[in-house]
Amino acid sequence: MRAVVQRVIRSSVAVDDITIGEIGKGYTVLLGISTEDTQKDLDYIAEKLCTLRLFDDENGVMNRSITEAAAQMLIISQFTLYGDARRGRRPSYIHAKKGSEAEGLYEQLIAAVRARGIPVACGRFGATMEVTIVNDGPVTILLDSTKLF
Secondary structure, three states, X not given: OEEEEEEEEEEEEEXXXXXXXXXXXXXXEEEEOEOOOOHHHHHHHHHXXXXXXXXXXXXXXXXXXXXXXXXXXXXXXXXXXXXXXXOOOOOEOOOEOOHHHHHXXXXXXXXXXXXXXXXXXXXXXXXXXXXXXXXXXEEEEEEEOOOOO
């Protein structure tokens, strides 16, 4: 499981010109789910998202978690995080989990984050979405449940 985590001032997601999710201060998370992902991967990413210290403390040091900062999260599925463009010009997506299995893990991740008391907005799985991100910093962190990076 991979996540691109961006600390944001605000962020939103729309489908067919209708906003379906939006947050103020928090994280926008672009989530990729691989064919190999299991509950263990989901647990790792959920824990990281909820405990990363990307918000400034009183000394201006990134030392506060999303909970400590009273912030929100926008989680959007993005299968292209498993695109492999090392060969040729068209990325291969054979490592991206498809269909209801991927959607199930996506929904479980949202539930796991919400269970920790973090307000979560989300995109629509499988939809073409328009995402607006106002990055704060900018701060962008890459997570991979296999600890590839």
